[in-house]
Amino acid sequence: MPAPEEASTSKEPATFPSLGLIQPLLDALEQLKFTEPTEIQAQAIPPALEGRDIIGVASTGSGKTAAFALPILQKLWDDPKGLFACVLAPTRELAYQISQQFEALGSAMGVRCAVIVGGMDMTTQAVALAKRPHIVVATPGRLNDHLENTKGFSLRNLKYLVMDEADRLLDLDFGPVLDKILKVIPKERSTYLFSATMTTKVAKLQRASLSNPVRVEVASKYQTVSTLLQYYCLMPQKDKDTYLIYLANTLAQNSTIIFTRTVHDASRLSIILRTLGFPAIPLHGQLSQSQRLGSLNKFKSGGQRVLVATDVASRGLDIPSVDIVINFDIPTHSKDYIHRVGRTARAGRAGKSITLVTQYDVELIQRIEKVIGKKMELWETDKEEIALLKERADEACRLAANELKEQQHSSKKRKRGGGEGTGRDERDRDDDMVEAGMPSGKRKSRGGRR
Structure with missing residues (x-):
């Protein structure tokens, strides 16, 4: 198979009209205050409008949703028949966000989208599919369930397939x-x-699914944006919770995302922070879909200023104004660090990230610094203030441990009372684990992960 052709880059600065977009889309872009195309949009849209397949290599926050949505909507304007495009995304939240972008950009043409993800009622989704939406945005597991089980639903006449965050789709074992x-x-x-x-x-997926593609590459290596100030905060492992409370106290007026490695810590820390008067909400893969969307919407609207999340929130989500990202746990993979801190300092804005570093984390932080090509600065702390917080922090930790025990106890009672559910429910839970980032072979035994 021939190597993908590289997209040509013009020296003239691109504008949305110069890309060949039709007036209804230009009007929508103006309404959304999209003033000029990003690099990925400028390079991907012209070959896409010519009917070419596209490989887009671009980091999160580069504007790639519009890069694939605009050509699809322009072709839909010419031939608005039936199910037109299917977009596959690795997480439910990203699927909802992509659908919202399609609906906003296609508002003048009355585009209809259906979001098909795990954790939601299959029958309701089947009704939405029967209404013949133009665009289906789905997680792969649930889309496959409908292809196998929903009468009358097929993708036989599909004109466009988009695989967004393909590396993440494959990391989560969606390959089969x-x-x-x-x-x-x-x-x-x-x-x-x-x-x-x-x-x-x-690359293997590309060879299997694309025909004579144009390759558009915006970011050839992982990097963080120049407007992001990156810090590390040193502490003993035993005082980690206290230091986090100290940071939350110091940064109380900011919109903050705190990233943890496990579901347990996301739940535990959100309870600790709420106990101490901080408006914190959790976001992780073991919440129901309505709870996950509720947490996200409260945080986006500014109703709650602290979101405690696992890596389910680190990729693709566009939350307009996040001032601070705190890494409570250092991610094992450097690329996960870059995705996490990419939730702040977006679209040219400034932002800060603070990574908690214990005596066991020095090697991990050095590895991240090597990948991003810069040294983090030390975040100065007030040791006296931290010592004064210790007693309150320990008490909040005890209360949180008791609350989590009570939640687990009542959850077990509900399960005993209501039975173990149907095979369909088992598949939903399994799909949820995959979307939350757990390797498929380990889903049963590692319920505490993300």
């Missing part, structure tokens, strides 16, 4: 499901594959 989906969609279609990195798995 993607293979099934690729077998039941038309060979004659346009395909857009967007990924933050070109791993060997993504």
Whole structure:
């Protein structure tokens, strides 16, 4: 197979009209205050409008949703028949966000979207699919469930397939499901594959699903933006909770996301912070879909200023104004660090990240500094103030431990009372674990992860 053709780059600064977009889309872009195309949009939209397949290598926050949505909507304007495009995303929250962007950009043409993700009622989704939406945005597991179980639903006439965050889709073991989906969609279609990195798995997926693609590469290596100030905060492991409370206290007026490695810590820290008067809410893969969306919406609207999240919130989510990202746990992979801190300092704004470093984390932090090509600065702390907080922090930790025990106890009682559920429910829980970032072979035994 020939190597993908590189997109040509013009020296003239691009404008949305110069890309060949139709007036209804230009009007929508103006309403949304999109003044000029980002680099990925300027390079991807012209070949996409010519009917070429696209490989887009671009980091989160680069404007890639509009890069694939605008060409699809322009072609839909010309031929508005039936189910037109399917977008696959690795997480439910990202699927909802992509759908919202399609609806906003396609507002003048009355575009209809359906979001098909795990954790929601299958029957309601089947009704939405029966109404013949133009765009389906889905997580692969749930889309495959509907292809296998929902009468009358198929992708036989699909014109466009988009795989967004393809590296993440494959990291989450969606490979076998993607293979099934690729077998039941038309060979004659346009395909857009967007990924933050070109791993060997993504290259294999590209060869299997794209025809003579144009490659558009905006970020050739992982990096953080220049407007992000990055700090580390040194502490003993035993005082980690106290230091986090100290930081929350010091930064109380800021909009903050705190990232943890496990679901347990996300729940525990949100309870500790609430106990001490901080408006904190958790976001992780073991909440119901309505709880997850509720947490996200409260945080986005400014109703709650602190979001305590696992890596389910680190990729793709566009939350307009996050002032601070705190890494309570250092991620094992450097690219996860870059995605986490990418939640702040977006679209040219400034932001800060603070990573908590204990005596066990020095090697991890050095590895991250090597990848991003810069040294983090030390975040200065007031040792006397931290010592004064210690007693209150310990009490809040005890209260949180008791509350979590009570929650687990009542959850077990509910399960005993209501039975173990149907096979369909088991599949939903399994799908949820995959979307939350757990390798498929370990889902049963590692319920505490993310």
